[in-house]
Amino acid sequence: MAMVYKPSIGEKIFNIFNILIMAVMIIICLYPFWYCITCSLSKDIVGQTHTLMLLPKGFSINAYKEVLVRADILNGYKITIFVVVVGTVINLVATTIAAFLLTRRNFAIRGFLTWMMLITMYFGGGMIPTYVVYTQVLGLEDSLLSLILPGAVSVYNMIVMRTNFDAIPRSLEESVKVDGGNDMHVLWHIIIPLSKAVISVMVLFYGVGHWNAWFNAMLYLRDNSKAPLQLVLRHLLIVSSGSQGAGAGAGDSAGLAENLKFANIIVATVPILLVYPFIQKYFVKGVMIGAVKG
DSSP, rough: OOOOOOOHHHHHHHHHHHHHHHHHHHHHHHHHHHHHHHHHHHOOOTTTTTTTTTSSSSOOOOHHHHHHHHHHHHHHHHHHHHHHHHHHHHHHHHHHHHHHTTOTTOOHHHHHHHHHHHTTTTTTOHHHHHHHHIISOOOOOOOGGGSSSTTTSOOHHHHHHHHHHHHHHHHHHHHHHHHTOOOOHHIOOOOGGHHHHHHHHHHHHHHHHHHHHHHHHHHHHOOOOOOOOOHHHHHHHHHHHHHHTGGGGGHHHHHHHHHHHHHHHHHHHHHHHHHHHHHHHHHHHHHHHHHSSS
């Protein structure tokens, strides 16, 4: 007869404290998002945005109607989706090639290139020199490429991917070369199929980074029609703050501006949140494979 394990009193108390701590952390993480939802659906929140809100004050979807018909927001969505898709593809291709090259023992400048990349993690030229290089040397001013090419390869992500590539048995590569294959065959038929988990993590890292980026757009873009969603959101937050500071005379327009601010936050956040469940199963596995060799 199998013995039934009974946790001790100390273990039960430990489990209860773990559950309570995790519950508090979940509430702390979820409440800001829930707060934005309740404010965006409220009918009148002027002067109430600094108070605790668990349910909407009244109910109205006018803010979402306004968001979905604003030309600047819809255009910002198009620009952001373009930057996310094209930028992530470029990031993924560049990072994969760089990581693969650094795993080749016969690559002549492997050590030198590794050190050069590592140096960039600790030292940078500064914002002004970087701006001069991108605008006057590379000619990326007022170009969407200025949102994509800077940071095309993240050294940290490259190291994680390289570590993952190093963990793949060399015997598989040798079998491809015995059959007449070259390094490109090894990369395409062996490395990439066995690295789907870490590649999925890279897609998440790069995609979220592009989706949330706004600073480069503020620096390099002059044409408002090229502004990504996050820059449009920033402008909207500044305008709504000005409307709120106008006082009670702003009336309904100030209320709508306040609702619109929170509605836009939700609209800008939900799409990227919907992507995560599809690659969540690869996330922990990919990070662990890339972080621990063997």
